[in-house]
Amino acid sequence: MNGAPVHDTPQESHEMLTLLRQLQTDSLQVLDRVRPGPDERDAVGVNAKGDNQQAFDVAADEWIRQWLSQHFDSGVVESEEQTGAFEFGRRDEGFRFIVDPVDGSDNFARGLPLSAISLAILPRETSLSTDGVVYALVGDTSEPGALVAARGDGAYAHGQRLHTSETRRRRDAFMSCELNHWAPDAALADLMRTCSGLRVYGCASRALCLVAVGALDAHVDVRSRLTPESFLAASLLVTEAGGHICRLDGGALGPFQSLQDRTTLVAASTRELAEEIIDALVR
Numbered sequence: 001m002n003g004a005p006v007h008d009t010p011q012e013s014h015e016m017l018t019l020l021r022q023l024q025t026d027s028l029q030v031l032d033r034v035r036p037g038p039d040e041r042d043a044v045g046v047n048a049k050g051d052n053q054q055a056f057d058v059a060a061d062e063w064i065r066q067w068l069s070q071h072f073d074s075g076v077v078e079s080e081e082q083t084g085a086f087e088f089g090r091r092d093e094g095f096r097f098i099v100d101p102v103d104g105s106d107n108f109a110r111g112l113p114l115s116a117i118s119l120a121i122l123p124r125e126t127s128l129s130t131d132g133v134v135y136a137l138v139g140d141t142s143e144p145g146a147l148v149a150a151r152g153d154g155a156y157a158h159g160q161r162l163h164t165s166e167t168r169r170r171r172d173a174f175m176s177c178e179l180n181h182w183a184p185d186a187a188l189a190d191l192m193r194t195c196s197g198l199r200v201y202g203c204a205s206r207a208l209c210l211v212a213v214g215a216l217d218a219h220v221d222v223r224s225r226l227t228p229e230s231f232l233a234a235s236l237l238v239t240e241a242g243g244h245i246c247r248l249d250g251g252a253l254g255p256f257q258s259l260q261d262r263t264t265l266v267a268a269s270t271r272e273l274a275e276e277i278i279d280a281l282v283r
Helices: 011-034 055-071 105-109 186-194 204-212 232-240 271-282
Strands: 075-079 086-088 095-103 116-123 135-140 147-150 154-157 174-177 197-199 218-226 244-246 263-268
Touching (some): 011 055, 011 116, 011 135, 116 232, 135 204, 147 232, 154 232, 186 218, 186 271, 204 263, 218 271, 232 244, 244 271
Parallel strands (some): 174 197
Antiparallel strands (some): 147 154, 244 263
């Protein structure tokens, strides 16, 4: 398989992370083929959340389901693009695969740089929560560059182990904040004004990856609109890199009943920074 080796992981994790890197590499040709032109952005349907679907969402989702069924003996695949789960192999074996085939669909449709293929892997009977994710992939939709993680064995990019920054104070924090369809209240506006710097990316998984690699110190989404497929994979990258992730009230992300459940999210390089951000937003 292609890609740089992942170091310092047990053999089972090494093999899984190598396979996930291969998935991202294989997806690039498909995504390039379905990438829309300026006049090809019309919706072709509505997904399970009620969001508009474009042709590339459907095509990428179908391709990932087939890829997983060809590379794993058994499992169940759940995606924001489908109302029902796709099961293959033996019903009582394998993994639970949580897929966002193109996170940041608006960015992808317009040729903007931040979008991702996102895959979280959980034991089959495990509930939907960040604590349940055992393997994760967040991959670029334009070029090789998968970020992968295995619970207890680290998060990696290009064969190098990832580490968050050590920032602990919000005044020193370079942050991102999701603002789509949202007007900041006074507390969020003050946080945005007083942090070290602010960016808005429109792709939860990629923003969380930037926290995992230490480029950002925190990512915040207070809209109560975020659904699990957008962040489950990236959450493992953040925590395995040394960061902290939780809801706006400080509680755990999950368990969720379905991919239609919505939540807030605060991710930070350190627990101290996450707590300071939460204090600023809920005071």
